[in-house]
Each structure stands twice: as C-alpha cells, then as structure tokens.
Amino acid sequence: MHDGLSTLYGSPPSRSSLDGQQCASAARCVVAVAVCLFSGSAAAQGAMIYGIMDVGFEYSDMGTAQRARVISGGLSGSRLGYHAWEDVGRGWTAEFRLESGIRLDTGILAQGGRMFGRESSVGISHASLGTLKLGRLPTPYWSTQDEVDAFRRGLNGAPGALSRSGSVAREPLPLLVTARADNAVDYTSPTWRGFSLDALVAAGESNTVVGATRSLGLRFEHGPWVLVSAWGEQESGQPGDGPLKALVTGVRYDFGPGELIVGYTDERNFCSACVGRQAQVAGVAEGGASSFKLANIGMRLPLGRFLLIAQYTRITDHSDYAVPLGERDANYAAVGLEYRLSPRTTLYGGLGTVDNRNGSKYVLGTGSVQQPPDFVAAEDARVTTMSMGVRHSF
Numbered sequence: 001m002h003d004g005l006s007t008l009y010g011s012p013p014s015r016s017s018l019d020g021q022q023c024a025s026a027a028r029c030v031v032a033v034a035v036c037l038f039s040g041s042a043a044a045q046g047a048m049i050y051g052i053m054d055v056g057f058e059y060s061d062m063g064t065a066q067r068a069r070v071i072s073g074g075l076s077g078s079r080l081g082y083h084a085w086e087d088v089g090r091g092w093t094a095e096f097r098l099e100s101g102i103r104l105d106t107g108i109l110a111q112g113g114r115m116f117g118r119e120s121s122v123g124i125s126h127a128s129l130g131t132l133k134l135g136r137l138p139t140p141y142w143s144t145q146d147e148v149d150a151f152r153r154g155l156n157g158a159p160g161a162l163s164r165s166g167s168v169a170r171e172p173l174p175l176l177v178t179a180r181a182d183n184a185v186d187y188t189s190p191t192w193r194g195f196s197l198d199a200l201v202a203a204g205e206s207n208t209v210v211g212a213t214r215s216l217g218l219r220f221e222h223g224p225w226v227l228v229s230a231w232g233e234q235e236s237g238q239p240g241d242g243p244l245k246a247l248v249t250g251v252r253y254d255f256g257p258g259e260l261i262v263g264y265t266d267e268r269n270f271c272s273a274c275v276g277r278q279a280q281v282a283g284v285a286e287g288g289a290s291s292f293k294l295a296n297i298g299m300r301l302p303l304g305r306f307l308l309i310a311q312y313t314r315i316t317d318h319s320d321y322a323v324p325l326g327e328r329d330a331n332y333a334a335v336g337l338e339y340r341l342s343p344r345t346t347l348y349g350g351l352g353t354v355d356n357r358n359g360s361k362y363v364l365g366t367g368s369v370q371q372p373p374d375f376v377a378a379e380d381a382r383v384t385t386m387s388m389g390v391r392h393s394f
Helices: 018-039 139-148 176-178
Strands: 046-061 068-074 081-088 092-103 119-126 130-137 162-164 180-188 194-204 210-222 223-238 246-253 259-269 290-303 304-319 329-341 345-354 362-364 381-391
Touching: 046 119, 068 290, 130 139, 139 176, 139 194, 139 210, 139 259, 176 223, 176 259, 180 210, 194 304, 329 362, 345 362, 362 381
Parallel strands: none
Antiparallel strands: 046 068, 046 081, 046 381, 081 092, 092 119, 119 130, 130 180, 162 362, 180 194, 194 210, 210 223, 223 246, 246 259, 259 290, 290 304, 304 329, 329 345, 345 381
C-alpha cells in the first residue's frame, strides 16, 4: 500500500486532512460516489481513493549549458489511484486497482497518456496461497530495483534519473524505465521462513514493437538483513531481433539508526529494432548490444523529522560500439534530504553529479523525470543537477 491512503468505504477521511467545511462536504460526496463505483452492493469489504501529488523545481548545469524547469514527481511519481477489495469466502479476497500517473507541471497523464498507465489490474489472493493478478502491472525487476536504491527512485541519485543525451535521449537501463508490462499475469507468493517470490509473464499479443515479457524476483528477510534479486527479459516485437535482458541484486542492512544499501544492476539491450525509451544507445554495431552495469552503495539515515540520503554509483559501459570510443565509464554521486512536515506532507531537496569522458553524454534528471534531448555541452563536462519540492500523499 501507499503511504497516506484515504479509505473511503466505511468512514470518511479525518477532518484534519480537509480544508474547512466546504472540503468536508466535498469529501462526503466523493465517499458516496466511490462507494457506488467500487462496491455495487453492501457485500464489498472496502474501497479507497488514494494519491501522491509531487511537484518541484530543478536546475541542471553542464558547464556551458544550464536548464531550469518545474517538474512533477521529483521524490515520487504523482498519481491518483482507486482500489477496492471483497472477502469472497474461504480465505479468498478479490480486488482491483486502477492507478493513473499525472504530470502536475502540465496536467497531462503520464505513461504516454494512458488513463491508468501505472496499473490496471484485477486479482485474487489467499493468505496461505499467495496473490494472482492480471492486467497492466509493474515487473518484479522494477519493484526489486526500489529495494537496492537508497533514493527509492527519487531525487537526483536514482538510476532512473540517468540518461544519455544527444539529438534523442537514450536510456542506459531501458527495462528499468519501462517499469510495467501490458497483458501480464503476476503471481506473488506468501512469505515462507523469510523467503518470497514474485513471477510475471506477459504475452506480446502480436505487438510489432514489444514482444513477450518475463520477470522473476526473489526476496529473503532475516532480522536486520534483506537480500533481493530479480531477472527480467523483454522480447522484440520483430522476428529475429534480439531481446532486452536485465539483472538486479543487492542487500539492505538495518544497523539501527539507519539503513545501508548495496546494489548491482546489469542491463543488455540486443534489440536493434526497438524505439523510444527501449532503443539502443547511439553508435552500437549491427548485431551488437548496448550494455551497462551499475554498482551502488548508499545510506538512509533518519534524524528526527529529517531523512538524510547518500549514494555513490559506478557506471560501467560495455556496449558494442561500431567504432572504438575509449572508456565511457563514469562516477555518479548524490545526496538528498527529506523533511516530514506532517504525516502526509514532505519537503525535499537533492543534489547529484556525474562525470563524462570520450563523448559519453551522461545527464541527470530528478526521480523518473529525465532530461529531454540536446542537453549536452560540446566538451566532456561534469553534469550537476539540484532539485527541491513538496510531496503530499492522501
């Protein structure tokens, strides 16, 4: 579940979360509508509307080029979701979830303009047997990445903030930023002696761009230790073309005052026909792959209402370039600070930097909001990006 969810079936949100009597009246109307939409009858066990609204300011410097912009989703992707569930007997629970991504800076839908691009699913679960879902769903590879990233996909230190600039933007980790699969079937097991499993398969259904997707995640938790690993593969929609493959593994250790996180991510893109965010980086030889390995170490340290985050990442480029270009490895470091203004509202700020060499053209965005094309200096400049903003959850 997301932080700050507002349950709408049963009792309305607390008055402290509303802005005066007018908002309270509006909330009661929303409650009535939500109950009608989600339950359909008195048999429904629960329904809720929830969301995260996150907007911020970002400034990036490449030495000879600067850019300032307002962004949506600097700490967490802005969203609006609907979730309902029903006890259908014998320990089984049925549910559905619809979740829209929103760009607060423009008011448009995220995920390519999909109405429910973050998730649209129906599922059934049992405490002893696990959960089965069908629809558009996050991949286990994407979900596992969150556990080995000290920034939890936010601010200026997350792997998803990194891209390669040029006339078009390219992704070192295309399966990570793709995040979700259409036409998916996902099974999540119960936890047994600390172990749990998450497996997803998704049919390509004759899509000429994206083929079948498969992903498997494993998790083990014992005391202060959490060990995770996940694999993902997506086929091309074109016969004979290569797939995208990914592996992530890592460990989290709770040392009392905070958490220490170590992670390793390896993505290889053999798909020469893929376009958009799944395209290979520029200059890859015919039949070759773009290949990036990221090794990171980070820390999350709560200090009262503050949360201090720091992470260092080593980027290694093993791509098969048609023309030798020299070493394009890079060092990527970032710090972040969150301040919990209330249980539902957080102020945040971050600073990240990455170096460039031999025309590597790495640039940094904020969270999952990456830099647009053509933001790169003529020389191999160091890129520094800072951000600040506010997140409100409900």
